[in-house]
Structure formats: structure tokens, C-alpha cells
Amino acid sequence: xxxxxxxxxxxxxxxxxxxxxxxxxxxxxxxxxxxxxxxxxxxxxxxxx
Amino acid sequence: xxxxxxxxxxxxxxxxxxxxxxxxxxxxxxxxxxxxxxxxxxxxxxxxxxxxxxxxxxxxxxxxxxxxxxxxxxxxxxxxxxxxxxxxxxxxxxxxxxxxxxxxxxxxxxxxxxxxxxxxxxxxxxxxxxxxxxxxxxxxxxxxxxxxxxxxxxxxxxxxxxxxxxxxxxxxxxxxxxxxxxxxxxxxxxxxxxxxxxxxxxxxxxxxxxxxxxxxxxxxxxxxxxxxxxxxxxxxxxxxxxxxxxxxxxxxxxxxxxxxxxxxxxxxxxxxxxxxxxxxxxxxxxxxxxxxxxxxxxxxxxxxxxxxxxxxxxxxxxxxxxxxxxxxxxxxxxxxxxxxxxxxxxxxxxxxxxxxxxxxxxxxxxxxxxxxxxxxxxxxxxxxxxxxxxxxxxxxxxxxxxxxxxxxxxxxxxxxxxxxxxxxxxxxxxxxxxxxxxxxxxxxxxxxxxxxxxxxxxxxxxxxxxxxxxxxxxxxxxxxxxxxxxxxxxxxxxxxxxxxxxxxxxxxxxxxxxxxxxxxxxxxxxxxxxxxxxxxxxxxxxxxxxxxxxxxxxxxxxxxxxxxxxxxxxxxxxxxxxxxxxxxxxxxxxxx
Ligand SMILES: [Zn+2]
Numbered sequence: 001x002x003x004x005x006x007x008x009x010x011x012x013x014x015x016x017x018x019x020x021x022x023x024x025x026x027x028x029x030x031x032x033x034x035x036x037x038x039x040x041x042x043x044x045x046x047x048x049x
Numbered sequence: 050x051x052x053x054x055x056x057x058x059x060x061x062x063x064x065x066x067x068x069x070x071x072x073x074x075x076x077x078x079x080x081x082x083x084x085x086x087x088x089x090x091x092x093x094x095x096x097x098x099x100x101x102x103x104x105x106x107x108x109x110x111x112x113x114x115x116x117x118x119x120x121x122x123x124x125x126x127x128x129x130x131x132x133x134x135x136x137x138x139x140x141x142x143x144x145x146x147x148x149x150x151x152x153x154x155x156x157x158x159x160x161x162x163x164x165x166x167x168x169x170x171x172x173x174x175x176x177x178x179x180x181x182x183x184x185x186x187x188x189x190x191x192x193x194x195x196x197x198x199x200x201x202x203x204x205x206x207x208x209x210x211x212x213x214x215x216x217x218x219x220x221x222x223x224x225x226x227x228x229x230x231x232x233x234x235x236x237x238x239x240x241x242x243x244x245x246x247x248x249x250x251x252x253x254x255x256x257x258x259x260x261x262x263x264x265x266x267x268x269x270x271x272x273x274x275x276x277x278x279x280x281x282x283x284x285x286x287x288x289x290x291x292x293x294x295x296x297x298x299x300x301x302x303x304x305x306x307x308x309x310x311x312x313x314x315x316x317x318x319x320x321x322x323x324x325x326x327x328x329x330x331x332x333x334x335x336x337x338x339x340x341x342x343x344x345x346x347x348x349x350x351x352x353x354x355x356x357x358x359x360x361x362x363x364x365x366x367x368x369x370x371x372x373x374x375x376x377x378x379x380x381x382x383x384x385x386x387x388x389x390x391x392x393x394x395x396x397x398x399x400x401x402x403x404x405x406x407x408x409x410x411x412x413x414x415x416x417x418x419x420x421x422x423x424x425x426x427x428x429x430x431x432x433x434x435x436x437x438x439x440x441x442x443x444x445x446x447x448x449x450x451x452x453x454x455x456x457x458x459x460x461x462x463x464x465x466x467x468x469x470x471x472x473x474x475x476x477x478x479x480x481x482x483x484x485x486x487x488x489x490x491x492x493x494x495x496x497x498x499x500x501x502x503x504x505x506x507x508x509x510x511x512x513x514x515x516x517x518x519x520x521x522x523x524x525x526x527x528x529x530x531x532x533x534x535x536x537x538x539x540x541x542x543x544x545x546x547x548x549x550x551x552x553x554x555x556x557x558x559x560x561x562x563x564x565x566x567x568x569x570x571x572x573x574x575x576x577x578x579x580x581x582x583x584x585x586x587x588x589x590x591x592x593x594x595x596x597x598x599x600x601x602x603x604x605x606x607x608x609x610x611x612x613x614x615x616x617x618x619x620x621x622x623x624x625x626x627x628x629x630x631x632x633x634x635x636x637x638x639x640x641x
Contacts, residue, residue: 010589010600011621026579028569028606036621038603040589 011036054129070358073466074385075174085164087135093159095123095131099151105139112209116216121151126214175385175412182391185240185345198313199224201340223339225318230338235259237279241345250366252345253395256283259343260296267299275301278308278324346395359386360448362575368394379408382575387411426469426486428462434481435459441473446575470574471545487540496554499536504558505634508534508622513543516567516608523612531619544577551588556641560629561622563603571608595640
């Protein structure tokens with residue numbers, strides 16, 4: 001399965017999942033709600049085992 | 050092609066592969082792997098004696114497997130040089146020698162099993178990329194039965210079938226019974242103009258190729274019934290509409306609708322096409338003897354390698370991107386590199402020749418001048434400040450910065466290669482890069498001027514010259530309104546926007562900062578705006594750590610044609626600005 005990450009739009013606040021892998025080349029991202037490119041990946045905090 | 054082979058000032062390197070390209074305009078060093086031909090190309094006269102005894106039989110690639118060839122062969126009849134080549138992977142004559150029949154047969158003793166591949170380095174001033182394209186493989190479109198029915202062929206296979214030099218010597222036959230097909234169907238747009246399977250773009254040549262083929266059939270075999278299934282016929286070139294009309298006048302039937310399904314009569318091997326004619330709304334079944342799939346053109350599989358070798362960029366369709374779609378249509382973004390033919394986009398012979406002539410002229414202008422004037426907007430390294438960390442060289446999309454890791458010498462900008470995006474300047478942590486005409490001092494000066502009075506009422510917008518700034522311009526000429534709080538600072542590329550410019554703006558009380566550049570596919574500096582995105586992402590983290598809302602730094606890709614988007618985004622910026630409190634601004638000033 002393709003890796004996914006959580007993203008947050010810094011314009012409208014919408015949160016969404018999108019395919020993401022740290023190995024990929026950077027891609028242009030847009031918020032599916034408002035179309036803004038101010039899309040920030042929410043890095044998951046290191047999970048405790 | 051023969052003329053090229055004979056030209057005293059053209060050295061043709063066949064069976065060769067470019068393995069490395071170093072240097073810059075006027076001074077390229079190209080490493081070429083010259084593969085062993087195992088036949089002396091100067092001595093061989095392609096008499097064909099060696100063929101007779103060669104026991105190896107392989108599908109002939111040029112005839113798309115419709116005929117066979119030997120392990121020693123000439124790739125196609127007019128190949129230059131007119132000499133045979135031996136495919137050593139197929140030959141039985143080497144290591145240990147098991148055959149050697151061609152060697153015995155060749156009276157001129159042209160064959161040498163011990164030939165070796167050679168790597169040579171050549172120095173050139175300019176490079177023209179004319180690496181062509183591939184064709185779409187229709188296997189995935191199973192409804193057309195390309196792999197299931199023998200009488201379904203591609204337009205390229207059909208081209209060989211009706212070529213006088215082809216496997217049937219130009220006699221039109223269908224594969225199952227080698228008889229003249231009485232009813233032929235062409236299906237257009239196979240692998241083209243589809244968002245789901247194949248490619249979204251129009252392949253440019255297929256409509257005219259079908260029209261040409263239909264006329265060719267009608268000229269030689271007027272009794273053959275021809276049906277063309279199409280979405281739209283695109284006959285926009287000089288004389289093309291006339292050809293289309295002629296084809297219709299000759300009785301070729303054009304049916305607007307692509308068949309949804311093809312089935313085969315197992316006995317007769319005839320094919321039944323079910324299609325709706327969108328002009329009449331009627332669904333009809335058409336029985337034909339043979340189907341030709343008009344396949345589209347796709348980027349060459351070698352493009353990614355060539356892209357790396359020459360630091361080129363590609364458009365979203367996978368073809369190479371020109372430096373400017375209107376004003377520099379044959380120039381690559383890398384100076385001294387030009388395009389010809391389908392490497393840049395699908396095109397026909399006439400357009401390829403036009404582009405090739407343009408490329409040759411563009412290259413020739415540079416070569417005969419022997420000198421090249423660079424733009425004044427280039428970067429310069431302040432050697433005293435440079436710590437030789439190499440970051441600037443890493444981010445330069447043009448590999449225009451030389452840097453010796455071992456000797457720890459200051460970085461050096463090759464001005465002939467530098468395109469002036471300024472990404473190096475934004476990346477350098479030691480302020481050692483001077484981006485001429487867009488220096489730190491100049492840009493920080495603009496930030497200060499904007500925020501000198503009532504900074505809380507201003508939105509600082511960094512806009513790249515080619516897209517976002519042009520988008521602002523377009524919004525202006527279209528008389529679109531945007532709020533007066535917007536203050537624009539132009540940089541050549543958004544990649545020039547240094548972290549410290551943004552932080553300085555916040556420090557001076559800016560409520561909102563927007564960094565804007567070209568869409569990824571349009572970046573005028575190959576991929577410099579990828580670094581913009583990375584830098585903004587880093588800044589979001591940094592702001593958050595300091596307790597500053599990352600939302601106050603915004604990012605947007607706006608193209609030159611998106612005046613409307615520009616105005617819309619600016620209104621959104623103003624709304625965001627109104628949401629920033631004076632306390633927040635004060636806190637930010639103290640924190641930074
Ligand atoms: Zn949004």
C-alpha cells in the first residue's frame with residue numbers, strides 16, 4: 001500500500017490524508033477544500049511502544 | 050541521412066551512448082560509450098554474403114517483428130553507415146567460438162569478434178537533444194483486442210505492412226490469411242486524450258497519419274471500404290484540411306465515436322466493432338476484415354537519463370520542457386542545449402524539421418560568435434565569508450557552482466551556467482553568496498521600507514518574476530481589485546526567498562508574509578521552487594517552536610495566467626491579516 005501522511009491546510013484549517021513518502025520528490029500540494037498551497041505535513045510524534 | 054553520413058564536418062557516432070556530460074555552454078565535455086560493432090564499418094559494403102550462412106534468426110525490430118533478421122544485420126535498408134553490425138548477445142561465434150560462419154564468408158575480412166566497447170571524451174560547445182519518442186502500447190486497452198486478435202494491428206505495424214521496403218513489399222494484406230482486406234477500420238486516439246488510460250494529451254500526428262493511410266489505400270485498392278472511428282479530426286496544418294476533404298471524397302467513412310468493444314468471428318477471423326455514432330446517436334455493429342489502432346506518441350523511456358545528464362526539466366506529460374514556450378521554443382533551460390523533434394513534444398515531420406533547423410541555427414549563432422553574453426543577474430561568492438560547506442552547490446539546479454569538498458576551497462560560480470535564480474543565496478547560511486541585483490541588502494531594504502510605518506496594516510508578498518509577479522501584472526491589466534495592504538517584493542525565483550527575509554519581516558511587525566512562485570511544472574529554474582517549499586516547511590516548524598502561529602506564513606503557486614487567482618489569494622491574505630492581533634505581533638517582535 002502507498003504510504004500516506006496527514007496534512008493540514010494553513011489557510012482554511014482543513015486536515016486530510018494524502019500519499020506521501022519521504023523518498024518521493026517534493027510535489028506541489030493543494031488543499032482539497034480551499035485549493036490553497038499552504039499545506040503543511042503534520043509530522044507524527046514518535047510513537048511509544 | 051546519407052548526406053549527414055557523407056558530410057566532412059559531421060562525425061556520426063552510431064551504436065553509441067552518452068554516459069556523462071560535464072561542463073557548460075561552450076565547454077561541454079561529453080563521454081560517449083562507443084559500442085563494438087564487430088564489423089569494420091569503413092570496409093563493409095553491406096554486400097550481404099555473411100547473412101546467408103548465419104544460423105541465428107531473430108524478429109526484425111524495424112519491421113516490428115513482422116519479418117526476421119540474422120544476428121549480423123543492417124538495422125534498416127537506408128541505415129547510415131551502410132555497414133552491417135553484429136549483435137554479440139545473439140551471435141554463436143564468440144567465446145567459445147561455436148559458429149564463425151560469417152567470418153569465413155566475408156571476403157573482405159571485415160568481421161572481428163574481438164572488438165571492444167570504447168569510451169571516448171569529446172569537447173563540444175553546444176548540444177542538440179533529438180532523441181525522439183516511443184509509441185503507446187495498446188495492450189492495456191483490452192477492449193480493442195490487440196493481443197487477442199491477429200487482425201488488429203497498430204498504425205506503426207500497418208506503416209511497415211504498406212511500405213514498399215516492408216515485409217510484404219507494400220502489398221496490403223491482413224495477418225491471418227495474407228489476403229487483401231476488403232473492409233478496414235481505423236480507430237483514432239488510442240492512448241491519447243484520455244485521463245484514465247494512456248495519456249491526456251493529443252499526440253498531434255495520428256489524425257493526419259490515418260488520413261494519409263486512407264488515401265494511400267484508396268489510391269492502390271479503391272475497392273477497399275474504409276471506416277475511421279474518431280473523437281475529433283484535427284487537421285490544422287497547411288494543406289491538411291484539403292487532404293481530409295479528399296479522403297472523404299474518395300469514400301472514406303468518418304464515424305464520430307470510438308468502438309467500446311471488438312469481437313472476432315473465430316472462423317472468418319473478421320472483426321465486429323460496436324460503436325455509437327455521436328452525430329446520429331445510433332449504436333451500430335460494423336463488420337471489418339482488419340482493424341488499425343492509431344496509437345499515440347509517448348516520451349522516450351530514455352528521457353529520465355538524458356534529463357539527469359543535461360540537467361533538463363520535463364513537463365507533466367514527460368516530454369522535455371523548453372526554456373520558454375513562446376519566446377525560446379527550442380532552447381533548453383540549460384544554456385547551450387537545444388531541442389529538435391519529438392523529444393520536446395509529439396510532432397510531425399514538418400514541425401520536426403522546422404524545429405531542427407531552428408535548433409541548428411540557435412547553436413550556430415553561439416558557435417560562430419565563439420562568445421556568449423551572460424545576463425548580469427548571476428551570483429557571486431564572497432570568498433572571505435565562504436566556509437566551503439557546499440550547500441549552494443547542492444541546491445543549484447544548473448550545477449553552476451564548483452566546489453572542492455576535499456580541498457575545502459571557496460565555492461566558485463560558473464557564470465556562463467548560472468541562470469540567476471538565487472537559490473544558492475537563500476541557502477547560504479554565511480551570507481557568502483551575493484545575488485547580483487537581488488542582494489540581501491536590497492531585499493531587506495524593501496522589507497524595511499514596507500514595514501516602516503503601520504506594519505500591522507501590511508501584507509508582505511514575495512513574488513517570483515516569471516509567474517506570481519506576472520500574475521499580479523495580469524490581475525492589474527484585467528482591472529481586478531485586490532486590497533491595498535498587499536506589498537509585493539519581486540525576486541527572480543521564489544527560491545531566492547531567504548529564511549532571514551521572512552523572519553526579518555515578522556521581526557519588523559508584519560502580520561502576514563506570503564511566499565509565492567510558479568507552479569512546480571512551470572518553474573523557470575528547472576526545480577528551484579522545490580527548495581522554496583522545503584524552506585517554507587522549515588520556517589513553519591521554526592515559527593511554531595517559537596510560539597508563533599505558522600499560519601502567518603503562507604505559500605502559494607500562481608502562474609502568469611492566473612490573474613484571477615492572484616486577486617483571490619490577495620483577498621484571502623487580507624482576511625488572514627485582519628485575524629492577527631497586535632499582541633501577537635508584539636510577541637513575535639520580542640521572540641525573534
Ligand atoms: Zn484549505
